[in-house]
Amino acid sequence: MPLMLVGLNHRTAPVEVRERLSMDERKMDEILSSLLSCGLHGVAMLSTCNRVEAILSAPNEDVIEQIVDWMADRAGAARVELEKHLYILRYGDVVKHLFRVCSGLDSMIVGEPQIGGQVRKAFQLAQDAGTLDALLTQLYEQTMRVAKRVRTETGIGEHAVSVPYAAVELAKKIFGELEGLQVLLLGAGEIGELTAEHLHGQNVKQVFVANRSYERAVELATRFEGLAVQFGSIDEHLAACDIVIASTGAPHFVVEPSQVERALATRKNRNLFLIDLSVPRNINPEIAGIEGAYLYNVDDLQHVADVNREMRQKKALQAEEIIGREVEGFRKRLVAQDAVPTILELQGRLEEIRAAELEKCLRKMGPMTAEQRAAVEMFSSQMINKILHYPILQLRDGSEEPQERESLRKTIRKIFGLRS
Amino acid sequence: MNPNLSLYFALGFYGAGTLVALLSLFTREKRLQLAGLGLMVIGFVSHTLWIGTICTLTGHAPITNLPETAAFIAWLVFVVELVLFIVYRVHAASFFVYPLVLILLSISAVVREPFAHSPKLLSRLFTAHLLFTTTGVAALLIGLAFGLLAHLQDRALKSKTRGRLWDLIPSLNVCKDVSYRALSIGFSVYTLGLVTGFLWSYKTTAGVVALRTKEVGAIVAWVLFATVLQSYISGTYRTRKTMFIGAGAFIAIVVAMLGIHHV
Numbered sequence: 001m002p003l004m005l006v007g008l009n010h011r012t013a014p015v016e017v018r019e020r021l022s023m024d025e026r027k028m029d030e031i032l033s034s035l036l037s038c039g040l041h042g043v044a045m046l047s048t049c050n051r052v053e054a055i056l057s058a059p060n061e062d063v064i065e066q067i068v069d070w071m072a073d074r075a076g077a078a079r080v081e082l083e084k085h086l087y088i089l090r091y092g093d094v095v096k097h098l099f100r101v102c103s104g105l106d107s108m109i110v111g112e113p114q115i116g117g118q119v120r121k122a123f124q125l126a127q128d129a130g131t132l133d134a135l136l137t138q139l140y141e142q143t144m145r146v147a148k149r150v151r152t153e154t155g156i157g158e159h160a161v162s163v164p165y166a167a168v169e170l171a172k173k174i175f176g177e178l179e180g181l182q183v184l185l186l187g188a189g190e191i192g193e194l195t196a197e198h199l200h201g202q203n204v205k206q207v208f209v210a211n212r213s214y215e216r217a218v219e220l221a222t223r224f225e226g227l228a229v230q231f232g233s234i235d236e237h238l239a240a241c242d243i244v245i246a247s248t249g250a251p252h253f254v255v256e257p258s259q260v261e262r263a264l265a266t267r268k269n270r271n272l273f274l275i276d277l278s279v280p281r282n283i284n285p286e287i288a289g290i291e292g293a294y295l296y297n298v299d300d301l302q303h304v305a306d307v308n309r310e311m312r313q314k315k316a317l318q319a320e321e322i323i324g325r326e327v328e329g330f331r332k333r334l335v336a337q338d339a340v341p342t343i344l345e346l347q348g349r350l351e352e353i354r355a356a357e358l359e360k361c362l363r364k365m366g367p368m369t370a371e372q373r374a375a376v377e378m379f380s381s382q383m384i385n386k387i388l389h390y391p392i393l394q395l396r397d398g399s400e401e402p403q404e405r406e407s408l409r410k411t412i413r414k415i416f417g418l419r420s
Numbered sequence: 421m422n423p424n425l426s427l428y429f430a431l432g433f434y435g436a437g438t439l440v441a442l443l444s445l446f447t448r449e450k451r452l453q454l455a456g457l458g459l460m461v462i463g464f465v466s467h468t469l470w471i472g473t474i475c476t477l478t479g480h481a482p483i484t485n486l487p488e489t490a491a492f493i494a495w496l497v498f499v500v501e502l503v504l505f506i507v508y509r510v511h512a513a514s515f516f517v518y519p520l521v522l523i524l525l526s527i528s529a530v531v532r533e534p535f536a537h538s539p540k541l542l543s544r545l546f547t548a549h550l551l552f553t554t555t556g557v558a559a560l561l562i563g564l565a566f567g568l569l570a571h572l573q574d575r576a577l578k579s580k581t582r583g584r585l586w587d588l589i590p591s592l593n594v595c596k597d598v599s600y601r602a603l604s605i606g607f608s609v610y611t612l613g614l615v616t617g618f619l620w621s622y623k624t625t626a627g628v629v630a631l632r633t634k635e636v637g638a639i640v641a642w643v644l645f646a647t648v649l650q651s652y653i654s655g656t657y658r659t660r661k662t663m664f665i666g667a668g669a670f671i672a673i674v675v676a677m678l679g680i681h682h683v
Contacts, residue, residue, distance in 0.1 A: 153450060155587070174577060176591035268655035271592065291658055294577050303580070 002060060002402070003135060005089040005097060006067050007046070007053030010108055013085035020075040023047040025125065032131040038066040042133030044126035044140070048118045050108055051101070055094065057135040064088060091402055092331050098139065099323045102147035104157060111156035111312045116147050138334075146326045153322060154315040159308035164195040166304040167275050167296070168202060171243055174273050174294055178202040184241040185209045185224075186234065186254060188216050191298070192247020192277045199243060200224045208237050212248070238263035238272070245275045246282035253284040264292050275301070332397060335405060339395035342409050345418050346391065350384045391416075423477060424529070426470040427491070431522075431529050433463030438518040445515060445584055453511050453588075460518060464498050467525065471495055483550035487528035489677065494524035496558030504562070504598060512572075512588035516565040545623065549616035553638075556610025557673055560645055563602035564666040567648075570595035571659040596659075600652050607645050614642060637676030644669035 008018065023031055023045060035043045035054060042057040054067055068086065072079040089097050097106070102119040104111040123140040126132045132140065151157055160169040171178055181204045185196045188211050200207055207226030210233070211217035217228035229237060238244065238259055248254060255274065264272060269292070276283040276297040288295040296304075358380050362373065391412050413419070441456030471491065474482040482488040501517040504510060569585075573592045576583050589595065617638075621630075648665050651657045 155450070158587070170577070172591060173573070174592050176593045269596070269652065269657050288578070296580070300580050307582070 002058050003091055003094050003139070004056045004058060004061065004064060005053055005094040006056070006064065006071065006086060007051060008085045008087065009051035009053070009106070012087060017075065017077070017082070017085050018050070018052060020077065021047075021052040021071060022049070023052065025121075028125045029129045032126055032129040035067070035070065036131050038070060039063050040131075042126075042136040043131045044123050044136055046101075046119060046122040048115065053101075055098065055136065055139070057133050061090070092327060095139065095142075095330050096323060096327045098143045099146045099150075099326060100320075102143045103150040103319055103323065104147075105150075105316055105319055105323070109161055110309075110316050111161075113151070113157040116144075116151070119147070120144060135334075139330075142326070142330050146323065149326070150319045150322050154318045156312055156315040156319055159311060161305050161309045161312065163191060163277075163298065163301045163305055164198045166301045166308070167195045167245075168198050169308075170294075170296060170301075170304065171199065171202075171273055174271050175242060178204050180205045181242040182240055183207045183226075183243045183245065184234075184237045185220065185226075186231075186244065186246040186282065187211060187248025187250070187278065188213075188220055189247030189249070189277060192245050192275075193220065195245050195247075195275060195277065196220075196224060199245075200226075204243075208241060210234060210237070212250075235259055235262065239266045241272075242270065243273045243275065244283075245277065247277040248282050249278070250282055251280050253282060255283045255287065257284055257286045257290060260287050260290055260293050264290065267292070277301075336396045338405070339409070342413065342418070343392050343395055346395075346412065346416055347388065349416055349418055350388060354380050354384050423473050424470070426466045426473060427525070427529055430463045430467035430470060431525055433459050433466060434518070434522045434525060437463055438522045441514045441518050444511075453514070456514065456518070457505070460498070460514075460521075461502075464495075464502075467491070467495055467498070480547065483554055486677065487531045489550070489554060490524045490531075491528040493554050493558050493561075493677075494521045494528075496555055497521055497524070497561055500558060500562045500602070504566075508590050508594055508598065510569075510588075510590050510594075510598075512569055512585045512590075513562075513565050515585070515588075516568060517562070520561060520565070543620065543623075545616055545620040549613055549620050551613075552609050552616055553613030556606045556608075556613050559602045559606025560610060560641075560669070560673070561606075563599050563606055564670055566595050566599035566602060567659070567662050567666050570599055571663045574659045596657070603645065603649055603652070607642075607649050610642065610645070614638060633678065634676050637672045637674075637678075641669045641672035641676060644672060 008021070010018070025047075028045060031045060032043055035045070035056075040056050040058045040063060044055045046053045046055065054071070056063065056067065068083065068088075069079060071086070072082045075082055098119070100106045102116055104113065104115050107115050123132065123136075123143075126136070127140075160166040168178070171181075175181055178199065179202070183196060183199050183204050183206070185192060185207060188209075196207055196209075207221065207224040208229050209217045209221040209224070209226055210229045210231045211220070212231055214228060214230065217231075220226075221228040234255070238255070239262070244255065246255060260272065260274070272293045274283050274287060274293060274295045276295065279298065281297055283295060283297075285295065285297075287293050358377065362368070362376065365376075368376070394408060395412065437456045437459030439456075440452055440459060444450075444452035444456060471482050474488060474491075478484070483492050497517060498521050501513060501521075504513065569589050570592060572583065572585055573589050573595055576586055576589075577592065644665050648662050648669070651662065
C-alpha cells in the first residue's frame with residue numbers, strides 16, 4: 001500500500017507561499033475529510049509556520065495528482081507555480097523524512113523541541129477526525145518513539161542556541177531550578193528585556209526592574225508582573241536577587257566589585273549570577289574573580305550559544321545514524337506484514353499437497369507401526385519447511401523497492417499456483 | 421562452597437561497571453553510563469549476599485576487622501550513591517564513587533584476616549560504635565565526592581569552558597546542597613561513632629584509652645570534617661579550600677581504617 005508525502009517547507013518555499021497554505025487547527029477536521037474524499041485510505045496534515053505536509057496512505061500513486069490540485073486550489077495558485085515548491089516523497093523516504101522532522105533534524109534550528117509536539121498534534125487531529133488508517137497509525141507511533149529515542153540518546157535539544165536561552169541554561173547550571181529565585185533587570189535594552197522574559201517564563205519568584213527612567217521601569221515591570229525599583233537602590237537588591245541582568249545604555253560600569261562583595265557577604269553561600277548584555281559593559285569585569293559571583297558578558301553567552309550549535313551539528317550526525325537504522329527496521333516490519341497473507345497462503349497450499357501425497361504414500365506402503373508413520377510424517381513436514389524456507393525469507397526481507405517486492409510476490413504465487 | 425565466592429563476583433561486576441562508566445566519560449554515551457550502573461547494581465546484589473553470608477557465619481555485624489569494615493563502607497557508599505542517583509540523576513558522581521567502592525572492596529578481597537569471634541566484639545556498645553562510624557564515614561565520603569563535583573562545576577563556570585563532566589554534573593547548588601547534607605548527617609553519625617568507640621575502649625581497657633594510628637586518624641578526620649562543616653554553616657564555604665581540607669580528611673580516614681586490624 002503506497003505511503004506518500006506531499007508538502008513544502010522553509011527551504012523550498014518562501015513565507016508568502018507557506019502562509020497561503022497554512023491551515024487552521026480548528027478547521028482540520030473538515031480539511032482532512034475533504035482530502036480523504038480524494039480516494040485515500042488515510043491522511044494526516046502537518047501545518048506549522050515552517051512547513052505544510054500531507055502524509056498519505058493510498059491504494060496507488062495516482063492520487064498524488066489530485067492532492068497537488070487540491071493544494072494549488074487551496075493556495076489559490078496555479079498548479080505549475082506551486083509545483084516549483086513542492087516535494088513528493090514515497091515509501092521509505094516518507095518514513096525517513098518524518099523521523100527526521102519529528103527529531104528536529106529538518107528544522108531551521110537543528111534539534112528544536114517544538115516540532116515533536118507539532119507532529120504529535122497533527123496525528124492526533126487526524127486520529128480525532130478518523131482519517132488515520134492502520135499504516136499511518138503505525139507510522140505515527142513509530143515516529144514518536146524514534147524522536148524520543150533520538151532526543152534521549154543524543155541529547156540534541158538539550159543546549160541553548162540563542163543568547164537569552166544560553167543565559168537561562170547557565171542560570172540552571174548554577175541554581176538548578178529557577179523557581180523561587182529573584183531577578184534584577186538593570187536598564188531596558190532589548191536583549192536584556194528578552195532574557196528577563198525567558199527567565200520570567202521559568203517561574204522565577206520576582207523580577208525587579210531598575211531604570212534611569214522610572215516610568216519605563218514601571219512599564220517593564222508590569223510586563224513581567226514584577227516590581228519597579230529606583231536605580232539608586234541597586235545595592236539593596238543585589239543582596240536579595242540571585243540573577244542580575246545589566247542592559248543599560250550607560251557608558252560606564254553600574255555594578256562594581258565592592259557592591260558585589262558586600263552583597264555576597266550577606267548571602268551566606270548563595271551564588272550570584274551576573275549577566276552583562278551591554279556594550280560598553282555595565283558590570284566591572286573584575287567581579288568575575290570574586291568567589292561565589294559568576295559573570296558572563298554578551299560575548300561569553302554568544303560563545304556558549306555557538307558551542308552549543310556546533311554540538312548540535314555533531315549530535316545530528318549521531319541522530320542520522322539512529323534514524324537510518326530505525327527506518328530500515330520499520331521498512332522490514334512493513335514488508336514482513338505485507339507478506340503475511342502470501343506466506344500463510346503458501347504454507348496452506350504446500351500443507352494441502354503434503355497431506356494429500358502423504359495419504360497416497362501411506363496407502364501404498366501398507367500397514368506401519370506408529371513410530372514408522374510418525375517418521376514418514378516428520379520427513380514430509382521437514383521437506384516442506386525446507387522448500388518454503390527461502391521463498392518465505394525472500395518475502396519477509398524483500399527488496400526496498402515496492403515494485404520489486406510486488407513482482408517477487410507475483411512470481412512466487414505463480415510458481416506455487418496460488419490465486420493471483 | 422567458598423563463602424567469598426559472592427565477594428569475587430561483586431568485585432568482578434564492580435570492576436566491569438567502573439570500567440564501562442569511565443569509558444562513558446570519553447564516549448559521552450548515555451547507554452554506556454546506564455550499562456555501567458547496571459553492572460554495578462549486579463555487583464551490589466552480590467556484595468549484599470556476601471555481607472549476609474558473613475553475618476550468618478560470624479553471628480555479628482560484618483565490621484569487626486579491616487576487610488569486613490571496608491566492604492561494609494563500600495556497601496553503604498553505594499547505597500547512598502544509588503539513592504542520590506534516583507533523586508538527582510547524577511551520573512558524574514559515579515566517576516568517583518564507583519572506583520572508591522571498587523578500591524574498598526578490593527581491600528576486602530586482598531587483605532586476609534580471620535573472622536573475629538572475640539566476646540568483646542559482641543557487646544552492644546562496640547556494635548553501635550562500628551555501625552555509627554562506618555555509616556558516618558560512608559556519608560562523609562559521599563559528601564566529599566559531591567564537594568569535588570561542586571568544585572569542578574565552579575571551575576567550569578568561572579573559566580567559561582566546559583569540561584567532559586559539564587553535562588553529567590548537576591547544578592552547582594545541588595552539588596553543594598547534597599555535599600552539605602551528607603557532611604552534616606555523616607559528621608553527626610561519625611561523632612556518635614567516636615563517642616561510643618571511646619566509651620567501649622574505656623570500658624574494655626579499664627580506663628586506659630590508647631592513642632594508636634586508628635584513634636589518631638579518626639580524630640584528625642573528625643577535626644577536618646568539623647572545619648568543612650563550620651565553613652558551610654558560617655557562610656565562608658569555598659569550593660577550593662573545602663577540597664583541600666576534604667582530601668586531608670580522606671587521607672586521615674584511610675589511615676584510621678588501616679589501623680582497624682590493631683583491635
